[in-house]
Amino acid sequence: MTTWSAVASADWRLSTLRVLKVAALLALLVAVPPLADNPFITTVFISALMFGLLGAIYDLMLGYAGLINFGYAGFMAAGAYGSALAWFHYGVNPWFGLLIGGAITAVLGFLTGVISLRIKGLYLALMTFFVGEALRFSISNTPDYTRGMLGLTVAPFPDMLGISFSRSNLLAYYFTLLLLGAVIMMAMWTLVRSKIGVAFKALREDELATESLGLNATHYKLLNFTIASFLTGVIGGFYAHYLGILSPSPEEFGVPRTVEVLTITYVGGRGSLWGSLFAGFLLIGFQEYFRGLGPIRLLLFGILLIIVMLFARRGIAGLKKYVW
Amino acid sequence: MTLEVRDLVVGYVKEVPILRGVTLTAADGLVTVIIGPNGAGKSTLLKTVYGYLKPSRGTVLHDGREIAQIGPKNMLREGIAYLMQGHSVFPRMSVEENLELGVWIFRGNREAKQRAFSEIYQRYPRLAEKRHTLAGSLSGGEQRMLEIARLTMTGPKTLLLDEPSVGLMPKLVDEVYEEIGRLKKRRFTILVVDQNVKKSIEIADYVYVLKLGENSHHGPQAEFKERLPEIIREWL
Amino acid sequence: MDLAMYTDPSVLTEILLQGLVRGSMYALMASGLSLIFGILGVNNFAHGELFMIGSYTMFFIVATLQLPFVAGLVAAALVLFLVGMLIERGLIEQLRKRAGRDWLLDSFVLTIGLMILLQNLALVVFGSNRLGIPEMVSGSLIIGSIIISYERLIILAVAALTVLLLWAFIRFTAPGKAIRATAQNPEAALALGIDTMRVHTYTFGLGAALAGLSGALLISIFPAYPTVGLQPIVKSVAVVILGGLGYVPGAIVAGLLLGVIEAFAYFTMSAGWQNVLTAALVVLIMIFRPYGLFSSAKGERP
Numbered sequence: 100m101t102t103w104s105a106v107a108s109a110d111w112r113l114s115t116l117r118v119l120k121v122a123a124l125l126a127l128l129v130a131v132p133p134l135a136d137n138p139f140i141t142t143v144f145i146s147a148l149m150f151g152l153l154g155a156i157y158d159l160m161l162g163y164a165g166l167i168n169f170g171y172a173g174f175m176a177a178g179a180y181g182s183a184l185a186w187f188h189y190g191v192n193p194w195f196g197l198l199i200g201g202a203i204t205a206v207l208g209f210l211t212g213v214i215s216l217r218i219k220g221l222y223l224a225l226m227t228f229f230v231g232e233a234l235r236f237s238i239s240n241t242p243d244y245t246r247g248m249l250g251l252t253v254a255p256f257p258d259m260l261g262i263s264f265s266r267s268n269l270l271a272y273y274f275t276l277l278l279l280g281a282v283i284m285m286a287m288w289t290l291v292r293s294k295i296g297v298a299f300k301a302l303r304e305d306e307l308a309t310e311s312l313g314l315n316a317t318h319y320k321l322l323n324f325t326i327a328s329f330l331t332g333v334i335g336g337f338y339a340h341y342l343g344i345l346s347p348s349p350e351e352f353g354v355p356r357t358v359e360v361l362t363i364t365y366v367g368g369r370g371s372l373w374g375s376l377f378a379g380f381l382l383i384g385f386q387e388y389f390r391g392l393g394p395i396r397l398l399l400f401g402i403l404l405i406i407v408m409l410f411a412r413r414g415i416a417g418l419k420k421y422v423w
Numbered sequence: 424m425t426l427e428v429r430d431l432v433v434g435y436v437k438e439v440p441i442l443r444g445v446t447l448t449a450a451d452g453l454v455t456v457i458i459g460p461n462g463a464g465k466s467t468l469l470k471t472v473y474g475y476l477k478p479s480r481g482t483v484l485h486d487g488r489e490i491a492q493i494g495p496k497n498m499l500r501e502g503i504a505y506l507m508q509g510h511s512v513f514p515r516m517s518v519e520e521n522l523e524l525g526v527w528i529f530r531g532n533r534e535a536k537q538r539a540f541s542e543i544y545q546r547y548p549r550l551a552e553k554r555h556t557l558a559g560s561l562s563g564g565e566q567r568m569l570e571i572a573r574l575t576m577t578g579p580k581t582l583l584l585d586e587p588s589v590g591l592m593p594k595l596v597d598e599v600y601e602e603i604g605r606l607k608k609r610r611f612t613i614l615v616v617d618q619n620v621k622k623s624i625e626i627a628d629y630v631y632v633l634k635l636g637e638n639s640h641h642g643p644q645a646e647f648k649e650r651l652p653e654i655i656r657e658w659l
Numbered sequence: 660m661d662l663a664m665y666t667d668p669s670v671l672t673e674i675l676l677q678g679l680v681r682g683s684m685y686a687l688m689a690s691g692l693s694l695i696f697g698i699l700g701v702n703n704f705a706h707g708e709l710f711m712i713g714s715y716t717m718f719f720i721v722a723t724l725q726l727p728f729v730a731g732l733v734a735a736a737l738v739l740f741l742v743g744m745l746i747e748r749g750l751i752e753q754l755r756k757r758a759g760r761d762w763l764l765d766s767f768v769l770t771i772g773l774m775i776l777l778q779n780l781a782l783v784v785f786g787s788n789r790l791g792i793p794e795m796v797s798g799s800l801i802i803g804s805i806i807i808s809y810e811r812l813i814i815l816a817v818a819a820l821t822v823l824l825l826w827a828f829i830r831f832t833a834p835g836k837a838i839r840a841t842a843q844n845p846e847a848a849l850a851l852g853i854d855t856m857r858v859h860t861y862t863f864g865l866g867a868a869l870a871g872l873s874g875a876l877l878i879s880i881f882p883a884y885p886t887v888g889l890q891p892i893v894k895s896v897a898v899v900i901l902g903g904l905g906y907v908p909g910a911i912v913a914g915l916l917l918g919v920i921e922a923f924a925y926f927t928m929s930a931g932w933q934n935v936l937t938a939a940l941v942v943l944i945m946i947f948r949p950y951g952l953f954s955s956a957k958g959e960r961p
Contacts, residue, residue: 167764214946221702221763225900226945232893233938240931349889358771365768394782394885401776408769409753473850495849504850511847513840523833524840528852530833573851 132273141269143387145276145341149334151379152280154363155372156330159287161361162369163296164323165303169224170211170231172356174328177204178335179345179352180238180245183253186340188244193256193340200336201329207234208328212321231357239347251345272341279337283330287372290326299323303370359383362404368416378415424486424502424580424612425451426472431481433464433471441467443636444481449581449614449629454607456615456623456644458654459633465616466508468633469583472614473498473505485581499528504579508586512566512573514559518550521558525573539576547572564595571602581612588619600626620655624648669804674922680811682918683818684877686911688891689898690822691869694829697905698842698862701751701766706895707888708777709739709867713874714883715781718790728795732817735875736868743867746773747860774888781885791882810879817876822911825869829907838862842905897941903951913952 128148132141153175160166168174181203182196191199207230215226239247256264256275264271290296298319339345349355360379367378382403386396407414426449434440441464449455457465470476472483474495483491490501498505513521522543529535544551550572553561558569567587574582587603588596600622606613607626617623624630630647632639632654640654647654692706703709713735720731750769758765794810829835840848841858849855873891874881881887898917902909917937924933944952 214942218945218949220761221767222945222949224764224767225702225896226942229897229938229941229945233935233942236931236934236938240929240935349886354889354893355775358775361768361771362775394779397775398779398783401772401774401779404772405750405769405776408765408772409750409757412757475846475849495846496852496854498850499852507847507850511844511850513843513847515843516836516839520836524836524848524851524853527833527837 128277133270138269141273143384145269145273146387147380147384148273148276148280149338150360150363150383151376152276152283152334153331153360154367154375154379155284155287156327156334157360157364158367158369158372158375159291159299159330160323160327161364162371162375163291163303164299164320165219166320166324167220167224168227168231168324168327169357169361170227170229170234171331171360172352172354173231173234174204174207174331175335175338175356176231176235176238176345176347176352177207178332179339180251180335181332182336183251183339183345184245186254187251193254193336194259196340197333197336200339201332204332204335205325205329208331209321209325211328212324216317216320228354228357232353235347235349235352238352245347248346248348253339253343253345255343256340266343276337276341279333283333284372284376287330291372295319295322300370359400362400365407366403366414368414371414371416374414374416425449425484426503426581426612426614427482427484428468428472429482429484431468431471431478431483433467433476433478433481435467435476437479440479441636442471442478445633445636445638447631447638447641449612451612452610453628454603454613454615454626455629455631456617456627457631457633458617458620458623459639462635463633464636465633466585469505469585469614469616473503473583499577499579502578502580503583504574504577504581505583506570506574506585506587508589510566511570512558512561514557516558517555518558518561518569519554521569522550522554522573522576525576528577539578543572543576563591564598567591567595567599568602571599571606575606575611579611582606582614584613584615584617586617587615588617588622596622620651624651673805673807674926675919676805676807677811678919678922679915680807680815680918681922682915683815683822684873684880684914685894685898685918686822686914687818687869687876688873689895689902689910689914690825690907691866691873692895693899693902693905693907693910694825694869695863695866696899697907698838699747699751699766699859700762700905701770701863702763702896702899702904703863703866704767704770704892704896705746705773705777706770706866706870707890707892708774708781709743709870709888710874710881710891711777711781711883711885711888712742713739713871714878714881714887715785715790715874716871717875717878718792718883722790722792732872732875735871739871740864740868742871743864744860746867747863751863752856752859774892778885778888785883785885787884789882789884792878794879814876814880818873821869821872826908826911834861894937897937900941901944901952903953906951906953909951909953916952 132144135141157168157171160168178200182193182200185191185196185199186193211227211230215223218226238245241247242249245251255266258264262268262271291299302316302319302323345351363379363382364375366382367375382400389396411417428445428447431442431445432440433442445464445468447455447457457468459465467476471478474490474493474497478491482489485501485503488501490498493501495505513524522540526536526539529539547568549565550569553565558566561569584603588599591599596619603613603615604626615623615627624644624647627644627647629641629643631641688710692703695701695703716735716738717731720726720734721728750773751766754766754769794808796809796813799806799808800812829838837848837853838858840851840853841855845855881891894917898914899910901917902911902913920940921933921937924936928936
């Protein structure tokens with residue numbers, strides 16, 4: 100065998116290996132919940148997957164375009180309440196509600212992007228923080244419409260294709276989320292590998308340089324934020340109909356929630372969608388499974404974030420070469 | 424106090440050295456000038472002498488003492504003062520407060536502080552007049568005077584001047600160099616880096632030329648005064 | 660909303676007074692944060708947790724050890740001074756050595772991690788019970804139809820005194836000048852022999868002490884419990900942005916202003932909306948006057 104063909108076949112072997120690994124993980128995702136046949140396991144998987152997706156979406160903003168949304172929980176609330184209220188007040192079919200949640204959140208994202216055009220970095224984080232808080236407080240201050248802190252009860256998904264979506268059939272919810280997640284991940288993956296994705300990365304590196312190259316930074320900032328917001332809203336809508344009850348408390352839609360997602364993205368590695376997905380799955384899966392441990396789990400979250408900031412700045416994605 | 428630099432190798436990033444083995448001597452009581460094209464590493468040299476950068480090889484000796492590792496905050500005590508490139512006044516503090524910080528290392532010693540203050544106000548009456556003005560609202564030339572005055576308050580023996588005339592109008596450039604001339608008369612050991620080759624060579628006793636991080640020619644001032652045009656042409 | 664109410668001077672005075680009390684709380688809480696941001700460039704999101712530690716210290720000293728209130732205040736300040744220095748040396752300084760160009764954002768995220776850690780550490784160690792102390796002094800001052808509790812007046816007095824001392828310290832003392840010099844030009848400060856690393860450490864300690872003092876002082880309003888820091892940090896960040904990030908006098912004035920604005924809002928709108936108002940104000944300021952209320956349009960401070 101010539102050197103060239105040896106290299107080529109090694110390369111081929113490497114990428115087949117990678118495909119096999121991905122397939123194996125996917126197989127686990129698909130097989131474990133139904134095989135385990137344990138509602139607790141299924142809820143753990145649902146939460147883990149949900150937060151994995153949220154982490155990846157968050158990374159689309161943070162890791163790829165350098166936009167830090169510290170009011171992210173408020174955006175989740177927009178999607179959740181958007182879909183829930185559409186059903187509650189106007190009888191909208193929850194399946195359609197997902198799109199409504201997405202649309203409302205997309206508008207929120209767009210508007211937020213518009214008012215923060217000139218703002219970057221830490222200041223953007225603070226600006227989005229107050230936007231998120233303003234939204235959350237608005238929800239809790241309008242109990243006549245949103246039921247505020249009393250809690251809004253939300254219907255489950257209606258049966259579809261002969262499958263029951265009552266909340267006792269958790270597997271249905273899981274696979275819906277899996278399907279949704281696959282579509283979302285594929286969409287984001289395609290986006291970041293396209294020319295638009297290159298523009299996002301340029302935005303992250305140096306906004307000034309981006310402008311000088313003739314790219315309209317504003318344009319891409321808005322695009323990124325709006326898309327990410329739409330996707331967040333869809334997940335938010337799913338969350339509403341899955342959980343069945345919404346309340347605008349800080350733990351649900353305030354700082355603690357945003358910090359959870361932010362930590363996932365940092366631990367997973369900024370700039371790596373799969374890293375964030377993986378980290379979210381791992382961290383929230385762990386947290387939900389060991390629910391009995393109480394605050395110690397969150398304590399570990401905090402420690403993890405500190406460790407990542409000091410010692411492992413590229414997150415799990417940086418450690419990839421050792422394990423993957 | 425003689426300042427010596429021997430075989431200095433320095434870079435902001437280890438793999439990319441800016442200075443590649445520079446050697447020079449700033450003799451006691453004389454004005455030594457370093458000239459060279461852009462990017463030669465002249466400012467980097469001064470920063471390293473003052474401890475902002477640690478050399479990966481070579482030594483810096485002040486009066487025979489090794490000072491490369493002691494760090495910038497210990498330099499005034501060692502007797503070396505540094506005029507940074509660009510603005511170095513504290514803009515939102517008054518002239519007097521700036522001067523107070525000039526004698527920071529004298530804190531606790533009221534007499535030394537008093538003496539330093541009365542001396543500085545004698546020497547620089549314009550600063551005395553404006554003692555309560557915010558340093559940031561002084562003109563460019565006045566700020567430079569404040570910086571130079573602040574430099575000398577603790578009685579250092581050696582001065583490092585990094586681009587003392589940059590950004591100033593020609594008339595002010597003359598004023599700054601008049602001041603440097605006065606410092607020369609007071610027998611400070613002075614090491615100057617300046618883009619303004621003409622003015623700096625005028626007051627020099629000895630001249631070093633630095634190119635691409637390495638020594639080029641060097642010699643007493645007289646040698647350089649005539650050869651100036653051809654030296655500069657070499658750089659272009 | 661009865662507009663006639665506004666022309667009643669005693670109503671106005673009462674609102675103003677309540678606003679100033681509330682504002683003095685905000686000013687005290689935010690001054691430490693502003694100081695830390697101005698000198699170290701760290702938007703310390705764990706500031707609320709430093710407040711929390713102050714609350715717990717106060718409870719411990721006064722309720723458990725039965726010592727006088729003043730002892731609690733002093734203890735809280737001292738404990739947080741030490742804790743602050745430890746945090747700066749152990750975490751902030753470590754990050755500084757390793758950080759790239761995104762210092763503002765990276766240090767912010769580090770403090771977020773610290774916030775979660777401290778909140779949940781408190782939860783693990785102390786549980787979620789709210790540990791409160793009834794007021795230091797009971798009774799109220801009554802002038803005409805205006806009623807202000809003595810407790811609030813003491814809070815106002817201590818906050819005002821502390822803020823005044825802080826201002827004097829920074830403005831007139833030698834260490835205060837060293838702190839300002841380090842903020843304005845750290846390289847020049849270093850060249851003059853100032854130990855900028857030590858300045859960072861002491862300044863963080865000072866900022867933390869101010870947060871701890873707030874927590875201790877306000878314990879009759881904010882009892883000690885693990886997440887008590889959430890409201891203070893949000894208000895403090897709002898105040899710091901309104902006053903101009905890193906500009907301590909700005910934070911103090913902005914704190915008072917916000918207190919008064921919120922008092923009026925509380926009076927006219929239902930309770931929850933003052934938070935929306937504050938948030939909206941901050942967003943507006945960030946759009947139109949990103950350097951705070953007290954900067955000129957160019958963004959330079961007076």
